Every structure is written in C-alpha cells, then in structure tokens.
Amino acid sequence: MDTNKKYKRYERLYLQIEGLINNRDYLTANMATVVAVLHHKMDHFFWTGFYLLTEGELIVGPYQGPVACILLKKDTGVCWAGIKEQETVVVPNVEEFPGHIACDSRSKSEIVIPLKDITGRTIGVLDVDSSSLNSFDQVDREWLEKIVDLL
Secondary structure, three states: OOOHHHHHHHHHHHHHHHOOOOOOEEEEEEHHHHHHHHHHHOOOOOOEEEEEEEEEEEEEEEOOOOOOEEEEEOOOOOHHHHHHOOOOOOOOOOHHHOOOOOOOOOOOOEEEEEEEEOOOOEEEEEEEOOOOOOOHHHHHHHHHHHHOOOO
16 A cells, blocks of 8 residues: 555544544453454554553453464563563564564564553553565554554
C-alpha cells in the first residue's frame, strides 16, 4: 500500500477506534476492539495483539491471528526490547533481530509500540507482525502510537 493511502486509512481507523472506545476504564475490552479493527482493516497485519506485563513477565493479552506464544522469554525478542527501550521498535526483517522469538515462522517483519498507563508507566506492548519483509514504516509508527495512546 502506498504511503498516502496508508496514511488516509489510519486516519479513518483512528477516528473509528476513538468512537468505539468511550470508557477508558475497560482496558481489556478496549484493547480487544483496537486489535479487531486493526487486524481486519490493515492488509499487511498477519498477527495483531497485546502483550501485558504481569508480575515481571510478558503474557499475551487480546490478539487476532495465528495462535500466539503465551509467555515471552524474559528480556528476549522485540516485545521486550520495546519494554526496555520504552519506545517503538520497528524490525524490517525479524531474522536479523538478535533474540527474536518466533511464535510463527511466517512472521517476517514486526512493530512493537509500548502501552503506558495514565502515570506513564509501561504496562505492555502492542505487537504487530507481517508475513512480508519491510512492512512497517514511519506512517505505521506514527498512527499506531496515536492509537495506543487512546487506551
């Protein structure tokens, strides 16, 4: 998808999600809604979901796509990099990312966006995988960060 088309699609999805999330007290329901909208509206999303920090471990939350790893090995992989760096991580080729966790061998590229609570503490990540290389760019980063901020 060309950059302009992608930007406009995200713009529409942002407004749709904003309209659906009308109570921030329902975090799990809101995460499930975000995942459903993104997964079914963005053609290049192969796996879309959240991993949540629970007692120092990253455990799968709401997601859509193939079966996920339930618990991610501590301090390994792209999701943990997003937690540790406290910023979005874009990986053009997961095979080149040290310690990548392959929950599904069809995943080729990935983007991870930290999820923060109202105090700014990181409580998890939005993780999106694509079955194609180099699927994620600055447009994905910008809009996915805005969407996660809605939570």
